Amino acid sequence: xxxEELIYTKSKSMTQRxxxxxxxxxxxxxxxxxxxSLDEIGMVDNAIVIAPVGCAVLIxxxxxxxxVEAAHGRAPAVATGIKRVHPDKLVISYQGDxxxxxxxxxxxxxxxxxGENITVIFVNNAIYGMTGGQMAPTTMPGQKTTTTQxxxxxxxxxxxIRACEIINTLDRPVYIERVSCHNPANxxxxxxxxxxxxxxxxxxxxxxxxxxxxxxxxxxxxTPKKSYEWLESTxxxxxxxxxxxxxxx
Amino acid sequence: MEKIIFxxxxxxxxxxxxxxxxxxxxxEGKEVSHIPSYGAEMRGGTANCAVVVSDDEIASAIVxxxxxxxxxxxxxxxxxxxxxxxxxxxxxxxxIINRKPQREDIKIYSIPCNDIxxxxxxxxxxxxxxxxxxxxxxxxxxxxxxxxxxLVEGISERNHxxxxxxxxxxEEAYSYxx
Amino acid sequence: MKNKILMKGNEAAAEAAVIxxxxxxxxxxxxxxxxIPEYMSKRLPEVGGTFIQAExxxxxxxxxxxxxxxxxxxxxxxxxxxxxxxxxxxxYLAAAQxxxxxxxxxxxxxxxxxxxxxxxxxxxxxxxxxxxxYRTIVLAPANCQEIADLTLEAFDLADEYRMVVMILADGFLxxxxxxxxxxxxxxxxxxxxxxxxxxxxxxxxxxxxxxxDGLTKHNYVLKDIYDRVEESVIKYEEYMIEDAxxxxxxxxxxxxxxxxxxxxxxxxxxxxxxxxxxxxWPFPYKxxxxxxxxxxxxxxxxxxxxxxxxxxxxxxxxxxxxDFYGIPGGMIPTPEExxxxxxxxx
Ligand SMILES: Cc1ncc(C[n+]2csc(CCOP(=O)(O)OP(=O)(O)O)c2C)c(N)n1
Ligand code: SF4
Ligand SMILES: [Mg+2]
Numbered sequence: 001x002x003x004e005e006l007i008y009t010k011s012k013s014m015t016q017r018x019x020x021x022x023x024x025x026x027x028x029x030x031x032x033x034x035x036x037s038l039d040e041i042g043m044v045d046n047a048i049v050i051a052p053v054g055c056a057v058l059i060x061x062x063x064x065x066x067x068v069e070a071a072h073g074r075a076p077a078v079a080t081g082i083k084r085v086h087p088d089k090l091v092i093s094y095q096g097d098x099x100x101x102x103x104x105x106x107x108x109x110x111x112x113x114x115g116e117n118i119t120v121i122f123v124n125n126a127i128y129g130m131t132g133g134q135m136a137p138t139t140m141p142g143q144k145t146t147t148t149q150x151x152x153x154x155x156x157x158x159x160x161i162r163a164c165e166i167i168n169t170l171d172r173p174v175y176i177e178r179v180s181c182h183n184p185a186n187x188x189x190x191x192x193x194x195x196x197x198x199x200x201x202x203x204x205x206x207x208x209x210x211x212x213x214x215x216x217x218x219x220x221x222x223t224p225k226k227s228y229e230w231l232e233s234t235x236x237x238x239x240x241x242x243x244x245x246x247x248x249x
Numbered sequence: 250m251e252k253i254i255f256x257x258x259x260x261x262x263x264x265x266x267x268x269x270x271x272x273x274x275x276x277e278g279k280e281v282s283h284i285p286s287y288g289a290e291m292r293g294g295t296a297n298c299a300v301v302v303s304d305d306e307i308a309s310a311i312v313x314x315x316x317x318x319x320x321x322x323x324x325x326x327x328x329x330x331x332x333x334x335x336x337x338x339x340x341x342x343x344x345i346i347n348r349k350p351q352r353e354d355i356k357i358y359s360i361p362c363n364d365i366x367x368x369x370x371x372x373x374x375x376x377x378x379x380x381x382x383x384x385x386x387x388x389x390x391x392x393x394x395x396x397x398x399x400l401v402e403g404i405s406e407r408n409h410x411x412x413x414x415x416x417x418x419x420e421e422a423y424s425y426x427x
Numbered sequence: 428m429k430n431k432i433l434m435k436g437n438e439a440a441a442e443a444a445v446i447x448x449x450x451x452x453x454x455x456x457x458x459x460x461x462x463i464p465e466y467m468s469k470r471l472p473e474v475g476g477t478f479i480q481a482e483x484x485x486x487x488x489x490x491x492x493x494x495x496x497x498x499x500x501x502x503x504x505x506x507x508x509x510x511x512x513x514x515x516x517x518x519y520l521a522a523a524q525x526x527x528x529x530x531x532x533x534x535x536x537x538x539x540x541x542x543x544x545x546x547x548x549x550x551x552x553x554x555x556x557x558x559x560x561y562r563t564i565v566l567a568p569a570n571c572q573e574i575a576d577l578t579l580e581a582f583d584l585a586d587e588y589r590m591v592v593m594i595l596a597d598g599f600l601x602x603x604x605x606x607x608x609x610x611x612x613x614x615x616x617x618x619x620x621x622x623x624x625x626x627x628x629x630x631x632x633x634x635x636x637x638x639x640d641g642l643t644k645h646n647y648v649l650k651d652i653y654d655r656v657e658e659s660v661i662k663y664e665e666y667m668i669e670d671a672x673x674x675x676x677x678x679x680x681x682x683x684x685x686x687x688x689x690x691x692x693x694x695x696x697x698x699x700x701x702x703x704x705x706x707x708w709p710f711p712y713k714x715x716x717x718x719x720x721x722x723x724x725x726x727x728x729x730x731x732x733x734x735x736x737x738x739x740x741x742x743x744x745x746x747x748x749x750d751f752y753g754i755p756g757g758m759i760p761t762p763e764e765x766x767x768x769x770x771x772x773x
Contacts, residue, residue: 053539069539072508073483103455103483131456134464135480146461147468147480157480268604272433275606283433283604287459287542308686310603313761403433 011035013044015064024217024224026181027056030123030194033187034092035063037195041202047090048082050075054096055129055216073104076111079118090201093120098128101137101161108163112207115172119197120209122163125216126235133219137161140234145219160238164211168244174206176244180213180236182228189241205247213239250304251390252312255379256297256329257321257342262376265403266319267298269380272399273391274302282310295324302390317387319379321362326350340382342375358386358426365421371411374418381422393423431606436571436596437462439607440530441470443578444502446612449528450476451501453490455483455509458542459598460532463504484509488516488529495525496631498622500582504530506598507548508539511556517591518557522633524621524649526585528578529563530594532601535757543757544598544680549734552595553708560646562653563591564660565707567678571605577705579610584660586617588652595707597730599680599759662705663714667693671700673769674719676739677728678704681753681760685728688765699769707735712742719743724772728760729753 010016013035019028038044047065051057053072060067066089070078079093093111100108100122111118127145128134134147138160142151152160164178175197179190190212197208213235215227222230253270255263264285271281285298299312314334320326321342333339335354344363360382362375384393391399396419400412434442441463444452452467464480471478481487487503494501505513510531520527533548535541552565564584568574574596581592623629635642664682667689668674675685682703692699702718704711719725725743727736733751740749752768754760 057539071539098456105482128456131458131461134456134461137482146465147456147478149465149469268433271604275431275433281433281606284599285602287598287602307605308690309683309762310605311599311680311684311759313763 011039013038013047013064015062017061019062020058021055022218024215024227025055025129026125026212026214027123028062029181029187030121030190030212030214031056031059031062033181033191033194034094034121034198036191037198038065038090040195041199043090043198043202046088047092048086049092049094050079050082052095052099053130054099056094056096056123057130059094073099073102074107075099075104076107076116076118076120080111080114080116083116083118087117090198091118092198093118095120095122096129097122097124097126097136097138101163109166109170112167112173112209113170115174115206117201117204117206119201120207121194121197122209122211123214124163124211124239125214126160127216127219129216129219133216138163138239140238162239164209164244167209172207173209173245174247175200175208177209177246178211178213178239178241178244180231180241182213182215182231186241211239213241250307251302251317251387252315253300253302253317253319254297254312254315254329255300255319255321255376256295256325257376259296261296261321262373263296263319263321264298266376266380267300269396269399269403270302270383270390271300272403273395276395276398277391279303280305280307282307284310295322295328297325297329317383319383320346321375321379322346323348338386340379340386342379344375358382360422360425362422365425366418369414369417369421371414371418374411374415377415377418378422381419382426384419385423385426393420430608432609433604434571434575434607435462435602435604436574436600437532437602438466439571439575440504440578440594440596441466442609443575444528444582445470445474445476446609447500447579447582448612449500449502449582450474451491451494451499452476453479453481453487453494453501453503454505455481455487457506457509459534459544459601460504460506460530462601463530463532484512485515488513488520491527492516492520492523492525495520495527496523496622497624498619500526500586502528502530504532506532506534506542507536507545510548510551514551514557517563518555518559518561519633520591521555521557521561521563521649522559523631524589525631526589526591528581528585528592528594530578530596533595533597535755541757542598544600544730544759545755545757546597546679546681546730546734547755548595549707549729549731552593553710553738561649562656562708563593564588564656564709565593565595566662567595567705567707568600569679569682569703571600571603571607574600575607576610579612583613583615586619587615588656590652590656595679597680598757657709660706661709661711661714663711664703664705665700665718666703667700668702668718669700671698672723673697673699673772674722674725675699675701675728675765676704676715676725676735677701678707678735681728681730684760684762685765688762688769691762691766692769697769697773704735710738710742712738715739715742716744716746719747722747725749726765726768727751727753728765730757730759731755
């Protein structure tokens with residue numbers, strides 16, 4: 001054993017549970033980035049994750065943190081309540097596109113506008129994963145879903161909503177960035193963004209919002225590899241990556 | 250009345266096999282019902298459906314104790330073998346199920362569904378092999394003719410091009426069992 | 428036989444709505460009713476209708492409010508958590524006397540619960556889940572054919588009484604496929620002189636501040652309608668009641684389990700029959716009372732802790748004992764369990 005070098009261990013912030021995600025799904029990747037960030041900023045025992053209603057509804061089984069499950073779309077409101085009671089805890093609102101931009105748009109905007117000192121991790125996979133692949137507010141034009149069977153038609157249902165750009169119209173948020181997790185280089189960047197968003201909260205700076213472009217191979221009807229390619233070729237041009245706001249700078 | 254369970258991995262087509270049987274039996278004037286397992290329980294795990302075929306009105310469509318069970322993978326065999334009614338029938342996919350069923354009070358048929366599917370040029374028709382075997386074992390459920398009609402009615406049009414292969418697989422499985 | 432189609436309960440409901448002339452559907456995805464919006468997203472444009480995937484159930488029911496106020500036949504559907512969100516809108520629709528159809532393919536609760544079929548929403552459906560003194564007609568199908576027939580009829584009832592009509596199904600019924608003969612439209616027409624957008628300068632509202640007793644009077648108007656519905660819209664099914672010693676009382680999926688239990692009990696020489704309410708509101712109080720006269724006992728079976736049980740007791744009113752068997756949380760009782768319970772009375 002002495003001669004062996006330990007080069008990898010599972011993050012302390014993760015439980016031993018196997019996730020239920022499909023092959024190629026990036027929810028697990030984002031969980032891991034949150035866990036590693038919490039390890040690194042020493043907040044494993046001081047963080048509370050709010051589970052959305054969506055495929056990540058069981059996130060509290062995978063992250064070894066306090067967990068609270070909110071009703072669909074209400075995570076930012078629940079996070080607000082928790083944070084006001086426990087200002088010294090890290091409160092993470094983890095949400096999908098249906099949760100954050102459809103049913104929970106009101107909660108999203110108002111928590112951001114109040115500048116709640118919370119961290120919102122927004123996993124944008126351009127679809128409703130959990131319910132079997134219906135159109136999301138972020139579904140791409142022409143993208144086929146079970147409720148847009150000949151492809152999303154913007155003349156009928158509008159264009160996909162860009163969350164970072166909307167939040168960037170508000171005064172209070174301190175940090176807004178869009179990242180992706182379709183390849184290792186981008187996963188590294190995503191990690192930095194998530195860590196920074198959590199650190200901001202720890203330091204009491206205010207509301208941080210990180211959008212992670214993600215895959216849902218199952219409901220996109222693509223293999224994992226093809227889904228990473230589709231994310232890169234179709235989503236990134238419409239959802240440009242980068243920092244929208246960093247009040248430190 | 251036959252209470253039938255089709256079970257396998259998600260993606261092996263057990264839900265649609267059940268549906269095809271229900272359509273074929275319906276076309277022969279039988280009462281039928283079909284209930285799939287659905288939603289999150291299907292992610293990654295096993296899928297199954299319950300089909301009831303009867304001469305009279307079907308009271309409960311929910312199957313607690315099947316009279317016939319068709320299992321396409323090993324977890325499904327583990328799950329359903331013990332539930333089959335005594336005197337019932339078990340058909341299992343010997344291509345990928347390595348263990349032998351244990352029950353001695355039921356009739357057991359082994360059939361290499363994946364192999365039959367593959368050497369007819371498809372990796373996705375194991376469910377059709379199972380259907381072919383079922384029709385051989387229980388001809389009262391439906392005729393091969395009705396099943397061929399069900400393939401047209403129950404499969405979306407863009408997949409009709411696979412039907413010649415589906416039929417070949419079904420027929421080979423039918424004659425595989427002696 | 429030729430015109431029978433194998434359809435999922437959810438699809439049967441959707442197609443029946445289209446046959447009924449529903450051209451406006453608004454909904455938000457939720458399992459186990461997703462086939463309804465999915466079907467409508469494809470089907471309604473084919474017949475010149477409108478499908479909108481709303482941003483929430485609250486939004487969906489309010490879109491229904493608008494379409495109905497404009498005189499159109501419209502519908503929304505959801506499952507338990509989403510139906511909770513719709514309650515606000517349902518109260519407003521009831522107040523404004525706007526007709527519409529709401530389908531609840533219910534699932535296990537409370538809270539997010541699970542996605543299996545359940546009958547835990549009976550109180551919410553029959554007692555008015557939203558605020559204020561109002562009623563909705565509640566129809567409980569037990570098979571795919573009935574889902575189609577009752578959905579079609581629901582639109583006529585809604586227009587006739589200017590009420591919200593709810594179809595209370597459950598996840599098993601929504602996901603199950605059975606042969607369905609699609610019903611024909613009734614051909615009934617209803618004048619909608621009260622609608623907006625037809626040049627009558629109509630107002631559709633629910634705020635009544637003056638005169639001082641205006642709201643009270645409006646409530647009496649609604650009460651008169653509800654009284655008429657109680658008189659004329661009762662539906663139920665009796666099965667092997669005549670010589671029965673015991674009566675099973677159940678609706679929807681659990682009524683089918685009861686039927687199977689009856690067949691098994693009769694084979695053992697025990698005389699059992701069943702009474703299945705199809706309208707849950709109005710509840711067939713008088714009819715159930717009559718069916719249980721001279722019987723030894725009633726056993727109410729539900730996929731809940733016993734909600735319809737209260738109506739059964741109100742109906743039987745102490746004349747014979749009323750027992751209960753049920754499982755909450757998305758489980759379904761087995762025929763054997765019911766057989767055992769009945770045999771324990773012998
Ligand atoms: C009030 C209510 N309406 C609908 C649902 C059903 N539902 C569960 S998850 C979901 C959407 C999930 O999509 P998203 O937020 O994008 O998450 P993903 O699964 O894609 O990660 C919906 C509509 C619900 N649980 N509650
Ligand atoms: S359905 Fe999509 S989002 Fe959900 S676990 Fe599977 S791949 Fe991930
Ligand atoms: Mg999503």
